[in-house]
Amino acid sequence: MEELPRGSHFQRLDQARVRRSTAELQTWIRDRFPDRTLWEVCGELGALVDEVALRDGLNQRRIRAARMLSRLAVVLVVAFLTGTVGLAVLDLVRGGQFQAVDFLPLLETIINTSVFGGLAVLFLLAVPERMERARILRVLHRLRSLAHVIDMHQLTKIPGRDELASADLGAYLEQCSEMLSLVGKTAALFAEDTTDGDVLDAVEGIEALTSDMARKVWQKIAIIQPD
Structure with missing residues (x-):
């Protein structure tokens, strides 16, 4: 079997195609069921x-600005701590003669400075990533809520008890199933360029949720169309 080239478009979800599929599905549903929500x-x-596209929009510019500011803050922190250690060394040298025990306060200063400085640097460097993670998790939460809304639309559609004819009911349920699939695909778009464990867990949870909901929808369709 021929190996796909690295970076092949078959190895990634295309946000534009997912958006186009969603728009086409919306048009089909509006034409077939205009009185339904x-x-x-x-x-x-x-x-x-469309929220996925914000990676190149305003939110992404805010993330880049936050990254630049955090790096500037890191430089300032490192410069301040280096100056603190330098002053401590200078005070020790100015004292003239000194013994080995005189190095203990200097060593303590260096250790404390290194520890607190390292923690400050790690915190500052993580700020942009935390901002991006928070944004993605908010969108994923909305996707999860939307999946439940779609499920409620199919939940009340009971074969033999709904006002829709069997053919229309089957089509309506199929569109619910397709929409649930697109919810899962939209969630997966956010996992394309991240290794963040919280984001990946949230995406996996949404995919499992929508798959389970879609399976229940197809059980109804099987009752309507036993052949």
Whole structure:
């Protein structure tokens, strides 16, 4: 089997294609069921797909600005701590003659400075990543909520008890299933360029949730279309 080239587009989800599929699904639902609010729910999903594009928009510029500021703060912290140690050494040298025991305060200063300085640097460098993680987790939470909204739309559609004809009911349920699949694909878009454990766990949870919901939808469809 021929090996796919590194960076092949078959190895990544395409945000534009997911967005296009969502728009096409919304149009189909609106044309087939204009009096149902399901097509409006699909529009909400499209807006969440657009959130992925914010990586190159305003939010991403804010992240880059925060990264620059954090690096500047790191430089200032390192310069301050280096100056503190330098002053301590200078005071010791100015004292003239000194014994080995005189180095103990200097050693303590260096250790304390290194420890607190290292913690400050790690904290500052992690600020942009925490900002991006918080943004992604907020969007993923909205996706999870949207999946439950879609599930509520199909939950009340019971074969033999709904006002829709069997053919229309089957089509309606199929669109619910497709929309749940797109919710999972949208969540997966946020996992494309990250190794953050919290984000990956949230994405995996949404994919499992939507798969379970879609399976229940297809059980209903099987009852309507036994053949």
